[in-house]
Amino acid sequence: MIDIDRTDRRITRHGMVRCQQRSISWFLRDLVIDVGQERSAGNGATSHSFDKESWHRAANYLGREARYFERARDVYVIVASDGDIITSAWRH
Numbered sequence: 001m002i003d004i005d006r007t008d009r010r011i012t013r014h015g016m017v018r019c020q021q022r023s024i025s026w027f028l029r030d031l032v033i034d035v036g037q038e039r040s041a042g043n044g045a046t047s048h049s050f051d052k053e054s055w056h057r058a059a060n061y062l063g064r065e066a067r068y069f070e071r072a073r074d075v076y077v078i079v080a081s082d083g084d085i086i087t088s089a090w091r092h
Contacts, residue, residue, distance in 0.1 A: 009033070011085040018087045024075060029088055031058055032077045044081030049091070 009030065011019070019029060033048045035058045041047040050058065050073045059066035077088040 009085060010083065012080075012087075015085040015087050018089065022089055024088045024090075028069070028072050028075055029077055029085065031061075031072070032075050032088075033079065033085075035061065036077075041078050045086065046079050047076055048079065049076035 018024075019026075032050065035050070036048040036054045037051045039047045039049075055073050058069070058072075062069055074091045075088060076091060078086045080086050
């Protein structure tokens with residue numbers, strides 16, 4: 001079972017503004033971090049996004065609701081080395 005819990009995550013002011021501007025909910029942001037593939041983004045930061053395998057895990061977690069989250073496959077989140085969420089965006 002996937003544990004989505006936003007209460008233990010910190011987000012920078014910049015990160016919060018970007019999420020609001022780009023209409024990326026806390027749930028989607030946390031889902032990408034918890035289930036998505038993690039890659040190095042330089043300077044100790046990590047990039048989280050969905051690949052085929054991680055999207056399959058997310059879809060299993062979401063169940064029938066996964067169809068409403070198809071667009072979420074294009075979200076990525078950057079997390080600093082200290083765990084703070086720096087930014088999130090949509091891949092084009």
